[in-house]
Amino acid sequence: MRIFDPHIHMTSRTTDDYEAMYAAGVRAVVEPSFWLGQPRTSPASFLDYFDALLGWEPFRAAQYGIAHHCTLALNPKEANDPRCTPVLDALPRYLVKDNVVAVGEIGYDSMTPAEDTALAAQLQLAADHGLPALVHTPHRDKLAGLRRTLDVVRESALPTDRVLVDHLNETTVKEAKDSGAWLGFSVYPDTKMDEERMVSILRAYGPEQVLVNSAADWGRSDPLKTRKVADLMLAEGFTEDDVDRVLWRNPVAFYGLSGRLNLDVDATDATHEGNSILRGAPRDEPQPAGAPATEA
Amino acid sequence: MTRPHVTPATPEADTTGGPATPGDGTTPALTPPAELRRRLADRLGGAARAWLDQALDEAATHPGTHGPISVWELRLAEAGRRCGPAHADAARVLILHAAHADADALTRVYFQGTADERRAVLHALPHLVPDGPGALPLVEDALRTNDTRLVAAALGPYAARHLDAHAWRHAVLKCLFTGVGLDHVADLARRARGDGELARMLGDYAAERTAAGRAVPEDLHRVLALTESAPATPPHGTDDPHGKES
Structure with a gap:
């Protein structure tokens, strides 16, 4: 089974997670830029973060045989902080980079005028750079937030079929599907969706344009939720082709709209084998040449 | 579970490299740009070759800084997605060369670049700013990272020429720590020859590995043997301007 997690914040995860994800079948991830739990206070914090998403994190992922791409944006929450909004001026030079496969996460948090401005500006940036957009739907007042999101998308230069609306659930899936957007579902241990509800939605609405993600981050979350959904799909009578469609082909098709998706992790992994993350191979396993010691 | 991408230790195992290499031994830092371009053109498909030709023409016609x-x-x-990952380093080195990027431009591009772009800048240093130490901060930045692709790229002919003895020794040791094959270290034999301090550091590292019950990297013995050769004639001119330990 091959799995593409189209929304996961690996910067917040450990190498144990990468190892478990690889064992579960994850071979590709997209990491959207988001807020860090602790508010940023300047654009420079964003730039260092973007650089990490374009440098260190794909390097780390490659150690574990996983292709890593990212989406870059000013996130909705920090769009409300005037200390952060100047990062919008720096985004154009980042959106041309090879590993950037969408603009995101953008969208609404509290549905403020500042969020309106940032969402519209970044949908325009996506259109200007030939990129699709990953649009987060708000946690609070979700249905109203989805409607306002879709209105702004329709008014933008970006066609709706180049937009992935994420964090959908039973209350928002129908209107999102009717809009023609791609449909993202985040499966969490306690909040957002769970595996059983996800399978019910797939049964009711079909697998077309549906993407399932773990959205795992620094909060309570589980980077193996994609595999758990796949397993439950099979147990509930979906075919292996259905699973492959939802958990691999759909995310490949959506992010492939960028023309920048490169899933051939083998093309680079030979160069990453002697890495500085393993911090010494276990003594009962073959050691990498020059078995690396701690280099933090 | 077994770790999927760890190679067993073998004397031949080259555990790093630059990016996926083109397979003909072409190293962007060591191959003259004209030769690099000829070999790259032979391997690129029609669309990628046309893109590269146009990119190089544009760079030659409009070097310098224009607009944002x-x-x-x-x-x-965009060179990676236009030419493919295996050819991105060479393409980027050629673009930097065509644009006559100076130390200031290389510094800007490096610090605004992805890891792949930074690696290409490091490969370009011996072609573009061979004589001046002005780009040393880029080499030092790359050597501070734990990204073995950057560490390997940092240790090309530019570092061999300009890196001071202390930093160079630590770079060699870091290669051994992180599994970067010492074949990536340019001019290894010349710089290691007669270097008693490097020999001491290598010996201490070997003792530390042995005390921990771990294998000593094969490359360590190789470079240790190099240090035992008689010192070269004293450094002269710009060949080793920083290499003076008191």
Whole structure:
């Protein structure tokens, strides 16, 4: 089974997670830029973060045989902080980079005028750079937030079929599907969706344009939720082709709209084998040449 | 579970490299740009070759800084998806060369670049700023990272020429720590020859590995043997301007 997690914040995860994800079948991830739990206070914090998403994190992922791409944006929450909004001026030079496969996460948090401005500006940036957009739907007042999101998308230069609306659930899936957007579902241990509800939605609405993600981050979350959904799909009578469609082909098709998706992790992994993350191979396993010691 | 991408220790195992290499031994830092371009053109498909030709023409016609981001810098950013990952380093080195990027431009491009772009800048240093130490901060930055692709790229002919003895010794040791094959270290034999301090550091590292019950990297013995050769004739001119330990 091959799995593409189209929304996961690996910067917040450990190498144990990468190892478990690889064992579960994850071979590709997209990491959207988001807020860090602790508010940023300047654009420079964003730039260092973007650089990490374009440098260190794909390097780390490659150690574990996983292709890593990212989406870059000013996130909705920090769009409300005037200390952060100047990062919008720096985004154009980042959106041309090879590993950037969408603009995101953008969208609404509290549905403020500042969020309106940032969402519209970044949908325009996506259109200007030939990129699709990953649009987060708000946690609070979700249905109203989805409607306002879709209105702004329709008014933008970006066609709706180049937009992935994420964090959908039973209350928002129908209107999102009717809009023609791609449909993202985040499966969490306690909040957002769970595996059983996800399978019910797939049964009711079909697998077309549906993407399932773990959205795992620094909060309570589980980077193996994609595999758990796949397993439950099979147990509930979906075919292996259905699973492959939802958990691999759909995310490949959506992010492939960028023309920048490169899933051939083998093309680079030979160069990453002697890495500085393993911090010494276990003594009962073959050691990498020059078995690396701690280099933090 | 077994770790999927760890190679067993073998004397031949080259555990790093630059990016996926083109397979003909072409190293962007060591191959003259004209030769690099000829070999790259032979291997690129029609569309990629046409893109590269145009990118190089644009860079030659409009070098320098124009607007928020110069056209040649845009081409540098997209070279990976246009030419393919295996050819991205060579393409980027050629674009930097065509644009006559100086130390200031290389510094800007490096610090605004992805890891792949930074690696290409490091490969370009011996072609573009061979004589001046002005780009040493880029080498030092790359050597501070734990990204073995950057560490390997940092240790090309430019570092061999300009890196001071202390930093160079630590770079060699870092290669051994992180599994970067010492074949990536340019001019290894010349710089290691007669270096008693490096020999001491290598010996201490070997003792530490042995005390921990771990294998000593094969490369360590190889470079240790190099240090035991008689010192070269004293450094002269710009060949080793920083290499004076008191």
